Amino acid sequence: MAISLQNEKRLPQGRLAVVSYVIVGMVALLLFGFWKLQIVDSERYAQMAERNRVRSIPIIAPRGSMLDREGRVLVDNYPSFSVLLLRDDPALVEKFLPQIADGLGMTSDELKQQIDASKGMPKFQPIVIKPEASPSDIAFIESHRSDIPVLEMLMVHRRRYPHGDLLASGIGYVGEVSAEQVEASDSKLKPGDTVGKTGLEREYNETLMGIDGMRRVIVNSVGKEVGRLEQQDAIPGKPIQLTIDYDLQAIAEADFANKEGALVAMDGRTGEILAMVSRPTFDPKDFAVRIPNAEWAALNSDPETPLINRAIQAQLAPGSVFKIVMATAMLESKAIPANYSVYCPGFANFYGRTFHCDHPHGSVDLHKGIVASCDVFFYNVGKLLGIDLIDKYSTGLGLGRRTGIDLPGEEPGLVPSEDWVQRVYHHKWYPGSTISVSIGQGAVMVTPIQLARMIDAVASGGTLVQPHLLKNDTGLKPTYFPISDDTVQQVTDGMWGVVNEPDGTTSGLVKLENIDFSGKTGTAQVEGFDLQRKLGKKLKENGWFVGLAPRRNPEIVVAALVQRGGWGSTSAAPIVRDVVKAYYDKKAGPIDRQYTTKAAQPEVLSISKKDAAVAVTQPER
Amino acid sequence: MHKSGSIQDYDWWLLAIAFAICGVGTLEIWSATHASYLAGMHKHQIEWIGLGVVLMLLLSRLDYHLIMDQAPVLYLISIIALISVLAMGHSRFGAKRWLPILGGLLQVSELVKLIIIVVMARFFSEVRSDQLGLGDLLKAAAIVGLPIALIMKQPDLGTALVLLPLVAVGAFLAGLQWKHALAILALAAVMVPVGYHFLKPYQKERVTTFLRPEDDPRGAGYQILQSKIAVGSGGFWGKGLGHGSQNQLGFVPVRYSDFILAALAEELGFAGVFVALLLYMFLLLRLVQNAQRANDRAGMFLVMGVAAVLGFHVLVNVAMVIGMMPVTGIPLPLMSYGGSATLFVFLAIGLVMNVRIRRFVN
Numbered sequence: 001m002a003i004s005l006q007n008e009k010r011l012p013q014g015r016l017a018v019v020s021y022v023i024v025g026m027v028a029l030l031l032f033g034f035w036k037l038q039i040v041d042s043e044r045y046a047q048m049a050e051r052n053r054v055r056s057i058p059i060i061a062p063r064g065s066m067l068d069r070e071g072r073v074l075v076d077n078y079p080s081f082s083v084l085l086l087r088d089d090p091a092l093v094e095k096f097l098p099q100i101a102d103g104l105g106m107t108s109d110e111l112k113q114q115i116d117a118s119k120g121m122p123k124f125q126p127i128v129i130k131p132e133a134s135p136s137d138i139a140f141i142e143s144h145r146s147d148i149p150v151l152e153m154l155m156v157h158r159r160r161y162p163h164g165d166l167l168a169s170g171i172g173y174v175g176e177v178s179a180e181q182v183e184a185s186d187s188k189l190k191p192g193d194t195v196g197k198t199g200l201e202r203e204y205n206e207t208l209m210g211i212d213g214m215r216r217v218i219v220n221s222v223g224k225e226v227g228r229l230e231q232q233d234a235i236p237g238k239p240i241q242l243t244i245d246y247d248l249q250a251i252a253e254a255d256f257a258n259k260e261g262a263l264v265a266m267d268g269r270t271g272e273i274l275a276m277v278s279r280p281t282f283d284p285k286d287f288a289v290r291i292p293n294a295e296w297a298a299l300n301s302d303p304e305t306p307l308i309n310r311a312i313q314a315q316l317a318p319g320s321v322f323k324i325v326m327a328t329a330m331l332e333s334k335a336i337p338a339n340y341s342v343y344c345p346g347f348a349n350f351y352g353r354t355f356h357c358d359h360p361h362g363s364v365d366l367h368k369g370i371v372a373s374c375d376v377f378f379y380n381v382g383k384l385l386g387i388d389l390i391d392k393y394s395t396g397l398g399l400g401r402r403t404g405i406d407l408p409g410e411e412p413g414l415v416p417s418e419d420w421v422q423r424v425y426h427h428k429w430y431p432g433s434t435i436s437v438s439i440g441q442g443a444v445m446v447t448p449i450q451l452a453r454m455i456d457a458v459a460s461g462g463t464l465v466q467p468h469l470l471k472n473d474t475g476l477k478p479t480y481f482p483i484s485d486d487t488v489q490q491v492t493d494g495m496w497g498v499v500n501e502p503d504g505t506t507s508g509l510v511k512l513e514n515i516d517f518s519g520k521t522g523t524a525q526v527e528g529f530d531l532q533r534k535l536g537k538k539l540k541e542n543g544w545f546v547g548l549a550p551r552r553n554p555e556i557v558v559a560a561l562v563q564r565g566g567w568g569s570t571s572a573a574p575i576v577r578d579v580v581k582a583y584y585d586k587k588a589g590p591i592d593r594q595y596t597t598k599a600a601q602p603e604v605l606s607i608s609k610k611d612a613a614v615a616v617t618q619p620e621r
Numbered sequence: 622m623h624k625s626g627s628i629q630d631y632d633w634w635l636l637a638i639a640f641a642i643c644g645v646g647t648l649e650i651w652s653a654t655h656a657s658y659l660a661g662m663h664k665h666q667i668e669w670i671g672l673g674v675v676l677m678l679l680l681s682r683l684d685y686h687l688i689m690d691q692a693p694v695l696y697l698i699s700i701i702a703l704i705s706v707l708a709m710g711h712s713r714f715g716a717k718r719w720l721p722i723l724g725g726l727l728q729v730s731e732l733v734k735l736i737i738i739v740v741m742a743r744f745f746s747e748v749r750s751d752q753l754g755l756g757d758l759l760k761a762a763a764i765v766g767l768p769i770a771l772i773m774k775q776p777d778l779g780t781a782l783v784l785l786p787l788v789a790v791g792a793f794l795a796g797l798q799w800k801h802a803l804a805i806l807a808l809a810a811v812m813v814p815v816g817y818h819f820l821k822p823y824q825k826e827r828v829t830t831f832l833r834p835e836d837d838p839r840g841a842g843y844q845i846l847q848s849k850i851a852v853g854s855g856g857f858w859g860k861g862l863g864h865g866s867q868n869q870l871g872f873v874p875v876r877y878s879d880f881i882l883a884a885l886a887e888e889l890g891f892a893g894v895f896v897a898l899l900l901y902m903f904l905l906l907r908l909v910q911n912a913q914r915a916n917d918r919a920g921m922f923l924v925m926g927v928a929a930v931l932g933f934h935v936l937v938n939v940a941m942v943i944g945m946m947p948v949t950g951i952p953l954p955l956m957s958y959g960g961s962a963t964l965f966v967f968l969a970i971g972l973v974m975n976v977r978i979r980r981f982v983n
Contacts, residue, residue: 008746008917012794019790019925020909026936027902031895033943037853038891045853049887052850053866221847221871 054229055219061210062157064237066171066200068246069272069471075171075284077157081138083130084152087115096148103140104130126152128192156194161284166253167244169278169309170407170469172199173287197287199309200242200469202408210237241471243272251582252277255575261542261562262310262448264467265579268456268554271465271476273405275558275579278310312403312410314561315445319524319568320373320505321455321544322394322440324491327370328458329393330381331487338490341365344376351432355379370494373505373521375439382438387429390437391417396481397454398464399446405467413450416443441525452559455520455546458483459492459554492551495520499547506569510577512549515584519547519576521568540564543571549580556583630978631681635907639955639970642900643670645893646956649885652863653876662877662958669960673967680971681978685923688975692743696764699736702729703771728961730772730780734930735968737768741787742922745795753796761788778824779949783933790929791922827947844874849944851880851887852894859890878957879950882942897956901935911977920976927969 037045065076083104087093093115101108111129118127130137133153141151159174177185177193189195195209196202213234218227245265252263256279265275282299299307308314330336346360357375361368369377382390394400400415414420416437418429436442446454449467457464462483466476495518498504500511505521522544543565548554558576565571647670651663688695706729744764748757765784772781793802817825851867860866865887867873876884886894908928915921931954938953940946952959954966 008919011913011915011918011921012796013913015794016909016913016921016925019793019928020906023902023905023909023932026932027898030936030939030943030945031898033940033945034852034886034891034894034898037849037943038855038886038894039857041853042856045850046856048850049854049867049872052847052872053870218866218870226870 052221053218054216055225057152057215057217058154059213059215059231059234060154060156061212061234062236063159063174063194063210064204064208064239066208067239067241068244068249069242069274070246071241072246073162074167074242074244074246076160076162078160080156080158081133082128082154082156083133083137083141084126084154085115085129086126086150086152087118089150092150096150099144099148100129100151103144104137105134106130128154132158159284159287163246163250164285165281165283166246167249167276168281168284169311170199170244170276171284172201172203173197173282173284174201175287198307198409199407200240203406204240204470207240208237211235242469243267243274243471244276244469245274245583245586247586248275248579248582249277251275252575252579255578256562259562259565259571261560261565261572262314263558263560263575263579264311264449264452265556265558265583266449266452266456266465266467268460268465268548268557271453271467271478272471273467273469274556274583276309276311276469278308278314280306282306309407309409310561310563311448312405312407313447314563315411315413315447316542316561316563317442317444317524318440318446318451319522319542319544320375320440321451321520321522321546321568322437322444322446323370323373323378324455324458324495324520324546325394325397325399326378326381326385326390326438327366327491327494328397328483328487329385329389330366331490332393332483333385333389335389336381336384339365340381342377342380344374346376348376348379350379350383350435353432355435366490367494367497368503370491370520371497371501371504373498378438379435382434383431385434387416387418387434387437390434391415394444396462397457398481399444399450399454403449403453403467405449406469406473410449411447413447414443414445440522448559448561451544451546452557455495455548455559456554456557457481459488459495459518459548459552459557461485461488461553488552492518492548495548496551506545506573509569510545510547510573512577512581512584515580516550517547517577517580518549518551519545519573521545521573523566523568526564540566543568545569545572545576547573547576547580549584556580627978630980631974632907632911632977635904635911635970635973635977638900638904638907639966642897642904642955645885645897645900646881646953646958648862649881649888649956650877650958652865652888653868653873653881653884655863656869657871659877665960666958666963669963670967673964676964677967677971677974680968681974683975684979685920685972685975688739688972689743689746689919689923692740695736696740699733699768700771703733703768707771707774728959730775730777731961731965733768733772734780734783735965735972737765737784737787738923738926738930738969738972740764741791742919742926745791745922746917746919748795751796752798753792753801755801757795758792758797758801761792776821776824777950778820779937779951782937782949783930783951786929786933787926790925794922794925827949844880844948845941845944847872847874848880848883848942851883852943855887855890855893857891859886859888859893862888864888878959879938879948879952880942881957882939882953885956886942898939901954905932905935908973911973914980915976916980920979924973924976927973930969931966 062077066074068074085093085100097111098108101111114127114129133141138153141153144151174194175197177189177191177195179191181195182189182191196205201208211234213232215231216229217225218229220226248265252265252275256263256277260279262279263275263277264273266273330340331338342364344357344361344364346357348355348357355375358373361372361374361376364372364374364377368374394415400413402410402412416433421427421429433442437444453464453467462481464479464481466478468476496516498521499506499517499519500508502508506519511517524542524544526539526542541564543562544560545568546557546559548557558579560572560575562571562575647663647666650666654660654662741761741764744761765788769781769784817828820828847867851865851873854860854867855865863869865884867887868876868884873880873883873887882894882897885897905928908924908931912921912924912928915924934951934954937946937949937951941948941951952962955963
């Protein structure tokens with residue numbers, strides 16, 4: 001009993017002491033753990049806490065608008081909302097996927113595809129799952145703010161085109177920046193930015209694009225916004241004013257209607273582009289949100305190449321318009337006497353081959369050669385000049401090289417030369433080729449804008465203006481290829497005859513009263529006679545007309561191309577006439593708004609065509 | 622002669638430390654909830670503390686020898702309670718742990734913990750040898766094994782594990798032999814993989830997440846990561862009470878309860894944590910001191926049982942907050958919000974006081 005009692009009272013003091021040490025050791029170990037987190041790695045965790053708590057929401061800068069020369073809006077913006085999906089928590093996304101798809105009126109598969117497509121992007125970067133939210137989408141997101149933490153709305157500005165596809169090829173379109181562009185932008189662009197892809201949108205992207213702002217907000221653990229930090233406002237893009245005259249543009253677009261081709265109207269003194277048409281074209285609205293893949297494929301594979309700006313990218317044979325270059329070369333080079341004349345029986349033989357003329361012209365001198373567009377006369381001129389002189393004057397007048405207009409993708413055209421044949425075909429120049437080139441066929445290729453500038457240069461004594469679309473663009477210097485007054489007078493008188501003399505190729509169809517309107521027709525074969533014979537059908541020619549007024553030092557030069565339109569005199573010339581007349585009508589008096597109403601209004605056109613004998617270009621709408 | 626059980630015999634230091642911990646805890650509960658729909662929680666906690674103090678005083682008056690005499694009955698009651706909770710208990714958060722008692726919900730396992738402390742103290746105090754025999758060791762394991770199995774069935778792995786240190790510490794003090802200790806460790810090493818096999822999926826997930834948290838940063842590892850971010854971002858001085866973004870914006874999971882130390886670490890920094898952990902150290906050392914001065918082995922085992930349970934709570938909870946242990950759902954004594962847990966700690970302290978005021982009785 002005593003032992004038992006003794007035992008009952010005896011405590012294991014040694015082992016109790018051990019327990020004390022264990023307690024101290026345990027607390028020391030835990031404190032070490034805290035020391036490591038709170039002192040050693042504190043910085044890192046502080047950053048992680050900050051990233052948890054702060055969400056940066058971009059404020060998209062509106063893109064600058066585009067105005068015409070009188071300040072009328074051609075392109076501006078409208079506000080819209082994009083639906084963003086926050087993907088930093090894949091489990092949450094997975095969980096809400098069906099609900100989100102349902103709420104936004106999409107199928108789960110569509111949504112999944114979008115998410116899968118962006119697998120390569122960093123997780124913290126939200127993706128746009130619906131570029132343009134409808135009112136019901138917005139209501140859905142607002143009402144589920146607290147229980148679907150992975151959706152966010154972003155206010156964006158989208159391009160608005162109040163005049164539909166007017167000037168579409170010139171304006172170009174915008175789209176999401178490509179990975180290569182981001183790479184090349186020196187970190188000015190970031191993925192998801194909207195940039196100009198073509199046309200003026202691309203050329204002046206830096207001006208038009210603003211700088212996005214940033215709103216930093218505090219969010220709680222379910223992503224709900226509970227407070228705001230600083231805000232960096234967006235800097236809107238700057239508007240640009242164009243040299244385009246909306247009235248002329250509208251007239252030209254309406255005249256083209258469903259035709260295929262292009263038009264360039266230019267101020268002959270300054271190089272300001274007053275109107276620029278390329279048909280068929282695209283609807284820029286399709287690009288404003290996000291162009292569906294199918295539509296994109298259709299636009300790209302359309303044989304009529306609607307995405308091409310024909311005014312600067314179509315490289316075609318100029319046909320008889322080229323005779324202006326030939327006439328200038330003949331007079332300026334003095335290789336042939338100014339009073340040179342030939343007899344035209346309707347054809348001519350050179351190097352054992354027969355070359356045709358439209359019809360027998362009889363005795364033809366330079367003036368009649370231009371007015372009646374006699375091929376035989378210019379065959380002979382070409383033979384006498386030789387390819388070297390033709391090359392020299394073509395190049396001097398701006399053919400075969402880019403005009404340098406402020407648009408991306410301009411094509412240079414082609415002026416054939418001995419060098420060129422040697423380089424490309426590795427043989428000598430065939431003298432017979434010179435005969436074809438003399439009437440703007442064969443290898444020679446030009447763009448509409450080159451022809452407009454060429455005619456302007458000839459009529460202005462050799463001043464090659466710099467065509468441009470940005471108004472008030474100072475520092476654009478013309479270049480000179482001096483042409484004597486005598487030459488200018490003879491050639492421009494010939495072009496006056498084309499429009500105004502009874503035997504002119506336009507047959508007086510496009511005469512304008514009280515306006516010194518001149519020009520030159522061109523009707524270029526699309527394919528050679530041989531091919532056409534092989535095909536067993538006659539392809540319609542490309543019709544050209546380049547008009548100017550007044551005939552010397554022109555204020556306005558208009559080059560029009562109607563592809564497969566047949567005769568230039570009936571297809572292209574009336575369009576040029578309408579534009580020139582509209583230009584003078586506007587000059588004559590206060591604008592009675594007749595041209596500022598919507599494009600393609602019949603009464604506008606009937607007025608401008610009052611004195612047209614044949615209404616070739618009756619608008620279809 | 623000193624009259625036992627007088628007011629100055631209470632361990633006022635122990636009580637002071639406990640109140641200090643309660644104070645820090647209540648402050649942090651207020652901070653963690655005042656700006657949310659949970660606002661006012663700290664008041665409930667104060668009520669629980671008040672009730673706890675009353676129960677502590679009551680329990681301290683009842684001679685612990687009398688309590689220990691009833692150990693078999695208490696054990697039976699606890700087993701019946703655990704079975705009934707499985708049969709008809711209240712489910713919350715996917716586990717059946719609560720029984721409706723006195724108009725409230727009592728977390729039965731908290732009461733069971735208290736009873737097992739008493740049962741184990743009785744068991745070990747009756748071992749009449751300086752060396753603990755293998756037979757006694759196995760008996761102790763069997764006595765604890767049954768409630769552990771029942772609690773794990775709720776399921777509540779954390780609370781079930783809390784009963785293990787009771788056996789461990791008790792056995793150690795009762796003269797556990799080294800060869801047995803090594804054998805148990807070896808057995809445990811073998812049993813862990815086998816035991817893992819029987820874990821519930823969410824429990825397995827917690828373990829795998831603990832071992833490889835980077836595998837699933839927003840799934841089960843999310844809680845640990847957010848807790849670590851809260852702790853780490855607190856730095857030395859903390860972000861200030863009520864200014865911890867992790868805490869205030871709800872990134873810290875159950876910031877007023879299991880992860881309250883993360884909230885505290887964020888807002889009061891390493892300095893605050895240092896103070897809090899020192900308080901716990903003093904609390905535990907004070908318990909050991911009381912054990913050392915106990916009148917008999919029974920009292921010592923009783924006090925050390927309390928120390929073992931509270932120490933295990935502190936270790937597992939704090940280690941979880943800093944990512945050194947997996948998430949188990951064990952609250953931090955006296956700091957985490959919770960009625961049953963708070964009452965348990967005060968009742969346990971009541972047992973300690975009970976032993977304390979009778980230390981001079983012969």
